[in-house]
Amino acid sequence: MQIDIGIEPDQRKQIAGGLSRVLADSYTLYLKTHNFHWNVTGPMFQTLHLMFEAQYTELALAVDLIAERVRALGFPAPGTYKQFAELSAIREDDGVPKAEDMIRRLVEGHETTARTSREVFRVAEGANDQPTCDLLTQRMQVHEKTAWMLRSLLE
Template sequence: MASAPAINIGISDDNRAKIADGLSRLLADSYTLYLKTHNFHWNVTGPMFNTLHTMFMAQYTELHTAVDDIAERIRALGFHAPGSYSQFAKLTSVAEETGVPKAQDMIRQLVEGHETVARTARSIFPIVDDAGDEPSADLLTQRMQIHEKTAWMLRSLLE
């Protein structure tokens, strides 16, 4: 059986590996935030229940799509995407929540989570830019925009 042809997309093997490593961290952060947001959707209580339940559902649904986009970009670069809890736990910068905080604390944690993911995306940008990897740059730009906007919207609930 013949092997697949080498990847020749105009990005060096070394740069593709560095980008895939960064995107793996972004994937882990995004998946961890997805899980946290889904947990909060299920467990939120209090006077803002309906608003937060609905908002959290929209946010975890968006994150569900995002993790697929990030993983597929890693694959397009020629690397395997991490896909287990243990891999994500090693790679993520988003703090896990195992308890059930009050609604206001859920909001605070999600603000921190979205800002963390935005910082991770931003930290990958220099290597992506230097490598001329426009598809990854576009993905990162979209992710930063979404996470910064979501953090702002959540932060507005705390004022």
């Protein structure tokens, strides 16, 4: 059945492609945060272990919302590590970094995801796609706040 939600097919495709990048960034950041939760050590262990758990839990819920929006626009959501690696601007880490380096890398990941979301927002806004704009606004707010909180640990 044809999708007729007031957004042209080419615009829907462009938005879904952008959301797929946001999804890939978010999932990669989820995995990185979960990895750091498992492997953090040092004097800030308890604080970081709990903080990382709250952050990866939030990301786990977010990836579902992003993927569902891609589907609502009429396109398949990426769902493999291979697809995420191709689409994400966030790179995976090798080894287990020190706690402060984990914090820095997560700040970078949240800022990267906020930038990707902001790029896609412009496309969605141009297509008058308020649901996607709303979703992206919420995601930018979460990523910017989380980056601030993590950066505060380094001062």
